[in-house]
Amino acid sequence: xxxxxxxxxxxxxxxxxxxxxxxxxxxxxxxxxxxxxxxxxxxxxxxxxxxxxxxxxxxxxxxxxxxxxxxxxxxxxxxxxxxxxxxxxxxxxxxxxxxxxxxxxxxxxx
Amino acid sequence: xxxxxxxxxxxxxxxxxxxxxxxxxxxxxxxxxxxxxxxxxxxxxxxxxxxxxxxxxxxxxxxxxxxxxxxxxxxxxxxxxxxxxxxxxxxxxxxxxxxxxxxxxxxxxx
Numbered sequence: 672x673x674x675x676x677x678x679x680x681x682x683x684x685x686x687x688x689x690x691x692x693x694x695x696x697x698x699x700x701x702x703x704x705x706x707x708x709x710x711x712x713x714x715x716x717x718x719x720x721x722x723x724x725x726x727x728x729x730x731x732x733x734x735x736x737x738x739x740x741x742x743x744x745x746x747x748x749x750x751x752x753x754x755x756x757x758x759x760x761x762x763x764x765x766x767x768x769x770x771x772x773x774x775x776x777x778x779x780x781x
Numbered sequence: 782x783x784x785x786x787x788x789x790x791x792x793x794x795x796x797x798x799x800x801x802x803x804x805x806x807x808x809x810x811x812x813x814x815x816x817x818x819x820x821x822x823x824x825x826x827x828x829x830x831x832x833x834x835x836x837x838x839x840x841x842x843x844x845x846x847x848x849x850x851x852x853x854x855x856x857x858x859x860x861x862x863x864x865x866x867x868x869x870x871x872x873x874x875x876x877x878x879x880x881x882x883x884x885x886x887x888x889x890x891x
Contacts, residue, residue: 713871713882773823
């Protein structure tokens with residue numbers, strides 16, 4: 672099984688940079704996903720990492736270290752619309768299921 | 782048109798009633814999933830299906846059943862609803878490296 676840990680909430684200022692961390696324990700790692708979810712809406716896919724290193728996609732970047740069981744999502748040039756919950760999910764070998772963390776609520780203030 | 786649709790979007794029912802939540806997708810994916818989301822607990826997998834003849838239990842399948850009527854349709858049933866099944870329910874379809882979520886069904890069991 673998996674154990675996924677994320678901090679619960681953070682506040683940041685518009686235009687700033689925020690880093691959201693995720694640590695995990697799994698018996699057979701096969702990929703880490705980040706999703707964004709606005710209140711009452713469906714999660715939407717942001718990024719996927721399976722190898723160590725940084726994946727950059729516009730204002731969003733995601734980093735993975737498999738040896739440390741650690742990932743972070745970096746949000747740059749924060750906008751008010753980035754206020755949302757950010758979900759980390761880990762896939763395990765053999766079953767292609769995702770196990771989600773509880774999410775990190777980011778609040779962007781002017 | 783939305784790629785993943787769920788009906789109904791909102792439902793209030795009473796303890797002991799049978800409820801069916803329906804999910805349809807036009808993405809042509811073989812993989813479909815049902816999750817529930819509760820405040821503070823994140824997304825938890827109820828059932829998943831990798832093709833029409835394949836049904837698998839997730840981490841919280843007790844009290845639920847599913848039917849995969851066709852590649853495009855995956856229904857979730859609560860045979861006898863109870864109040865702790867009050868939650869937001871999401872259907873998702875998937876590729877190997879991404880899942881696409883429906884808009885959610887908010888279910889309240891009184």
